[in-house]
Amino acid sequence: MAQQDTQQEVVVDKGHASWSDLIKLEDYWAIWLGFAILAIGLIIYLPNEPKNLRETIAESNAIMQMEANRAPFKTIEYYKASDAKGLKATSTPIAKAIKKFQNKPHGWSTNPGEAFFMGSERADAKKAKAVAKYEKAEAAAQAALASATTAQQAAADANFSDAQLNQQASDAISNWRNKKFAAGKAKKKTKVKPYDQLTWLAILCVALGIFFAIGRAAMGHSPVKFFIGFIFVFIVATLAYVAAQQSTMKGLGIGYAAWAILFGLLISNTVGTPKWVMHAVQTEYFIKTGLVLLGAEVLFSKIVAIGIPGIFVAWVVTPVVLITTFIFGQKVVKMPSKTLNIVISADMSVCGVSAAIATAAACRAKKEELTLSVGLSLVFTSIMMILMPAFIKAVEMPYILGGAWMGGTIDATGAVAAAGAFLSQKALYVAATIKMIQNVLIGVTAFGVAIYWCTRVDCTPGRSVNAWEIWYRFPKFVLGFLAASILFSWIYASMGPDVGYAMIDHGVIRGFSKAFRGWFFCLAFVSIGLATNFRELGHYFKGGKPLILYVCGQSFNLILTLTMAYIMFYLVFPEITAKI
Template identity: 65%
Template sequence: MEENKKEEQFVTERASSSISDLWKKEDYWAIWLGFGLLILGIFLYFPQGPEGMEDKIAKANATLRAESEKAPFKTVAWYRAVDAKKKLKATGSATGKWIKKFTSKPHKWSGNPFQAFFLGDGGTAAKNEKAKPKYDEAKKAEAEALALATASEKAAETAGFKDQALNAEAVKAIDAWHSAHTKASKAKKKAGAKSYNQIFYLVGLMIFMAIFFGIGMQVMGTPFVEFVRGFVFVFLIAILAYTAASNATMKHYGIGYAAWAILFGLIISNTVGTPKWAMPAVQTEYYIKTGLVLLGAEILFGKILSIGVPGIFVAWVVTPTVLISTYLFGQKVIKIPSKTLNITISADMSVCGVSAAIATAAACRAKKEELTLAVGLSLVFTSVMMIVMPAFIKAVGIPHVLGGAWMGGTIDATGAVAAAGAFLSDRALYVAATVKMIQNVLIGIIAFCVAVYWCAKVDCVEGQKVSVMEIWHRFPKFVIGFIAASIIFSSLYGAMGKDVGYVLIDHGAIRGMSKIFRGWFFCLAFTSIGLATNFRELKEYFSGGKPLILYAFGQTLNLILTLTMAYIMFYLVFPEITAKI
C-alpha cells in the first residue's frame, strides 16, 4: 500500500513493460482513444466536402493565377478569390454543424452568466438590434474602402503597373479595404446571432465523455461507476472554468479556461478539500495525453514548410539551446535541488508549455507536484506575455512577420500564440502560429532525449550500462501516438493537396473533431491539476524562489535569442521568403 502511494506521486510508474500495457496503461489508452476520435473525424468529414468544391477551387485558383500575372501586388479580385476558397469547409455540412453544437463550450456573455448556456428569441433580437448600428457602420466603411481600392487599382493598371507611387497607393488602399472587409464580416456575425440552449448538449457531452474515458479506466482497474460519479464533479468544474473564461471582460484580457480551471480546482482542494469520491476521475495525465495525441494530427508538415527554413531555425535551433542553457543555469548557478523539477520547468518554458511539461515530466519521472508547479508558472507568464508582447511590438514598430516569429517562439501555449498574433495582423498570426507548430514537433524529440539522458546520467547505476529497453521503458508511449498522428495526417494532407486538405482535414477532421475535443480534454486536465494540488505540498519547491528565478532567466534568454534568430533568418538570410508571406 505504501509503495502504491509512492508511485502515485510520480507522473509515470517505474520502468517496466509487458504486453498487457497495451490495455492497462494510460499512455496506450490515450493513443487508442485519440485515434478513435481521429478515425471518426475522417469517417464523418471526408465524404462531406461542400457541393461543387473542386470546381470552386479551380475557379478561385484560376483567378489567383490571372491576378498574379496581371499585377505586381495582391488585387481586390485576388483577395476575393482567397476568401472564396476559405469559405469552403467540411465543417459547414449538416454533420459538422451538429457536432459543433454538441461539443460547443459556454457562449460569450457579459452581465448575465446564464447567457453562456441559454439565449432565447427575445434576447437574440435585443442582441442583434444592439449590434446592428456597428454592422451598418462597418458595412458603409467597407463600401467606401472598396471604392477607393478599386479606383486606386484601376489607376495603377492604367499606368501599366509601372508607376511605383501608384502601385504603393493601390496596395495601401487594398489593404485598408481588406481590413475593413474583415471588420464588416465580424460585425455581420455579431448582428446575426441566433438563439441557443446549450444545457442539454452539455449534459449529453458529459455522458459521452464519461463513457469515453470510463471504459479505459474500467480496464485499467478503476470501477466504471466510481469514475463516472467523480467525472460529473470534474466536468462541472470544467464547465465553470469555460463559463468564467467566456466572459467578455476575461476574453478581452486573454484570461483563458486553463487559468480558471486550475484556480477553481485549487480553491476546492485547499479549502473544503477535493471529495474522495471524485478522486477516481481526477486523472490529469489521462486527459492531457489523449489531447496531445489529437494535437499531433494538427501538426501538418505541409504547413510547417510553408515558411521554410527561417521558421525551422527559429524553432529548432533556439529552443534546444534555451532548454539546455536553462537547465544548466538551474543546476550550476541557482542550484535547484530537484533535477526533475529543473528539466520540467526548462522544457515547459522553452518548448511549448504544458504539452512539453507533461512529456518531459513523464520521461524523467518527475513528481506530480513538480509538474503542477511548472504548469502554474507557465500559465502566469503566458497570460502576461500574450498581452504585453503584441502591445510592445506595435509600440516600437517591429515588423509583423518578425513580431509573429518572436511570439511564436516564446509564448508557451498554442492558443495564446494565436490570440497574440491576431492582436497584430493576419500576417503576424500566420507566422506566429506556424512557428509554434514547428516548435510543437519537438515535444516527442525532447521527451526521447530526456529519457535517454536520465537513464544514462541521472538515474544511472555506476558501472551499469544503459540498455535500449531501459530507455524504452521510460519513454512516454503516448508520444508515439502524437508522432504517428502527425505523420498520417500530414501524408493525407499532402496527398489531397493544399486546397482540398484545407477543406476536409484542416476544416474538417481537425477543426471539426480533433481541436474541439482537445480543448475539452485539456480543460479536464487543468481542472484535475487544481483538484489534486495542495499548497502545503508545493511549499518546499518554492524555497528561495528558485523556480521563479529559473523560469524568468530562461524566458529572458528565450526572448533575446528568438528575436535575434528571427531577425537574422527572416530579414538577413531569407528576405525573399519573408517578402512572400
C-alpha cells in the first residue's frame, strides 16, 4: 500500500476506509469541491435559457430537413438554418458578468501590460483597425455568397440532377463558408473594449484561495498558511497565462501548461521555492479537483451525435496505439518505470496534456513523470501542428483525409483545431470531431488504468486481490470524474443535442466550469514546477528512453490513423465524406 509519507510524490490513498475519509481525504474533497462548482453552474444556467431557443431550433431543423431532401449537398439555406440554431446560454447577461470574473489575462503582442489593462484610447484604436479588416473580410464573404447563390441557382434550375453543376455549387458554397468563417473571426475582434483584468484576477485569487483552503482545513492543515502560499502560486499561474497569451507563443501553440511548469521549475531550481509557499504547492489537490470538472466535459452523448466514421478512427486506433505503445515500452524499450510508460503512451495516443494528467493521477505517477510526458507532448504538438498541414498541402492529400489524420495524431486539441482550420473549414470539422471523440476516451483510459494498477501493478506478484483491496487502492476522485461525466452526459442527452449544445456545452461548461478547470490545472502545473528538482527530471530521461518510446508510438499512430481514416472516410462511409 502506498503510504502517507509519499503524499508529495504520488497520488495516494490510505490502506483502510472509514466514514471520516469523506471529509479528511483529498480525493473526496476534490469530488465535493468539483461538484460544488458544477452544481452552482447548473443552478445559474439551467433557468436562463436564451430567448426562443426551442422555437428557433425547431424552425432551423425543419429547414435543414427540407433542404437535405431538396439537394444532394448542403445548400446556402441549410447552412443559414444551421447557423441560426447555434444559440448559446453564454450570450445571456449573467454569463457575461461571470466571464469578467473568470477571465484569464488578455492577449498581447509586445506590451505585457495589455494582458491586464487596456485604456479606452488604445481600445478605440484597436477597434478602428479591426473594423477596417472586418469590412474587407465581410465584403469578401458577401461576394462569395453571391457566387454561391448563382451556382446554387444554376444547380437548382437543372433540378439538382446535373453532377457537374452540383459540384460547382458545393464548391462555391464551401468557399463562402471559409470566407464567412474569416469574417466572423474578424467581426469578433471589432468588439474590443477597455478592461482592467487585474482587479478581477485579485478577486478570483481570493475566491479560489478560500475555496481550496476550506478543504485543506477539513483535512487537518492550516488554511491560513495555505492561503498565504496560494497567493504566490496563483501569481505564477497568472504569469503562465500571460506568457501563453503572447501572440507569437499562440502562433506556435505553446500553451499555459508549458509556461506554468517552466516558471515553477525556474523558481524552484534557482532561487528556490520559499518554505511558506510549499503549504500551497498541492499538485494532486488541484489536479483531482480539475479532473472532476473535466469529467463534466466528457459528454458521451455528444459524441454519438457527431460522427460515425470519426468514432471508428478514434475508438479503434487510439486504444490499439495506447496498449501497443505500453507493451512496446515494457518489452522493447524496457522503460524502467511503468507509470512513466503508461503516461507517455496515453498522452501520445489519446489527447496530450489532459490525458497525461488523468492517467498520471489514476496510476499515481510521480510529478517528474508527468512533467516529462507533458514536455514531450508539447514539443511534438508544436512540431506536428506546423509540419502536418504543410505536408498535407505538399502531397495534395484530400483535406478531409488530412483533417482526420491530424485529428487522430496531433496531441493537443487546440493545435488540431488550428491545423484543421488552416486547411479548410471541412478539414476543421473532421479534425476537431475526431479529437473530441478522442477526448471522451480520457474517462475510459483513466478508469481502465486505475483498475489495472490496483489489480495488477500495485499488488504482490502471484497474489489475488479482493474487492476491498481494490477499493482501498482505487483513486476515489476517479469516481467523481466518472460521476460528473455520466451526470452531464445524461443531462445533455435528455435535453437533446441542440438544447444541450446551448445550455450545457455553451452554458454550464464553457460559461462556468471550464474556466475553473483551466485555472486548477494551471495551478497544478505551477505546483509541479515548484516542487521539482531539475536533476531528478534528468534521471527519468536517462538513455533517451521516453523520447524513443514517444517517437516509435507516434510513428505507429501516424501510420495506423492514416490507414483507418482512409478506410472509414473513403471506403466505408464515402457518402458522409462527400457531404461534410
